[in-house]
Amino acid sequence: MSSSPFDEVGRQFAWDSTSIKLAETCLYKYQLKMIYGWQPQRKSAHLIFGMHYATALEHYHKLVAEGMDKLDATVEVVRETLIATWEYPTCPDCGGSGIIPGTPEQLAEERKVQPGAKSVDFDCATCGTEGKLRREGQPWASDHNLKTRGNLIRTIIWYLDHFADDSCKTVTLSNGSAAVELSFKLPVDDDIILSGHLDRLVDYSGKLYIQDQKTTGSTISTRYFNQYNPDTQMSLYTFAGKSIFNLPVKGVMIDAAQIAVGFTRFERGFTFRDEGQLNEWFDSAMNTISRARQAVVDNYFPMNPSSCNNFGGCEFRDVCSKSPRVREQFLKADFVKGKIWNPLENR
Amino acid sequence: MTDIAELFARDPLSLTNEDVRTIVEEMRKSRQQFTLGNAKAGSTKPKTEKQKLMSDLASKLDISI
Secondary structure (H helix, E strand, C coil): CCCCCECCCCCECEECHHHHHHHHHCHHHHHHHHHCCEEECCCCHHHHHHHHHHHHHHHHHHHHHCCCCHHHHHHHHHHHHHHHCEECCCCCCCCCCCCCCCCHHHHHHHHCCCCCCCCCEECCCCCCCCCCEECCCEECCCCCCCCCHHHHHHHHHHHHHHCCCCCCEECECCCCCECEEEEEEEECHHHCEEEEEEEEEEEECCEEEEEEEEEECCCCCHHHHHCCCCCHHHHHHHHHHHHHHCCCEEEEEEEEEEECCCCEEEEEEEEECCHHHHHHHHHHHHHHHHHHHHHHHHCCCCCCHHHCCHHHCCCCHHHHCCCHHHHHHHHHHHEEECCCCCCCCCC | CCHHHHHHHCCHHHCCHHHHHHHHHHHHHHHHHHHHCCCCCCCCCCCCHHHHHHHHHHHHHCCCC
């Protein structure tokens, strides 16, 4: 279990790009999301899709780096993603996951049932209660027309096919391990920890980059990649890559996937950061962090009305448009208080 | 339901390695078709009344538009 990212007076000391961006955007939004944990009732299809996509690809690179054949690794990550996007019933006793680990072949051997058998009762994988769960459930039903389960699987397979002969290689770290799935916690000034998760460190034409996966519904042009400079996530990744590995990381290689109804198209772009840009970003990020921490002490989180309409509009725009007197009621109607985002949690 | 749609609709824990390989192969084939220009991109826009009328008519006459 991860420890809290907040100190004894409630000031956040562990910061990832998500929380820095929230504080950069609007301190009121930061308070609603990071301090109180308000979130939409239904998790964004874009977030779910992007998370499964990035996880599948970084796991693929890990399997290949460990020596697995590329086709076998593709089959493995497709299987994992199909399972991860299937909503299994929860255990009636403990409410835990009904997912029973193991391939059909392993389960068939263990339990003496045929692969594909649907009406076999299984033990709960969480509490162990016998025979309460069935191999049932349903596929993840996305509320977005493009970010669907089928398009997710297609995008993973098409990406691996598209970049099958990719000249960019996973870097091997000094301890011999492949530089994939790298969660970092980097202590900086004033007892602040910068944290995050790097998908993969790659060598491309003799230069080192952090690789990151992005998905979009729009056509990918130069303008698409321009949005990542300046950008806190990309600056933090480059900053962390250089500091943690003590290697001359040039920037971030962005493999962007355009998701459409009948196809997925890929484009590769780069965003570079030099020493001066990184120093400037660091000072600016520390200033943002300092302002957010002071806001906790003062219990004053001012709105930034200039950002309400960015990127199609802030999710809290309607709530913020109401009088503070009734705002809580509107929050309760459209949002739920969920688990507070924890930058210290490894992905 | 097509073979691949049937595989997608099944509990993934019951899929064999062969089943998952079939999904991978089918998806690769669809990419090849798309790369060759034989697959349509598709559209999320709902058809207009005129387009609906035309496609109804085309299906009755067994022609493609």
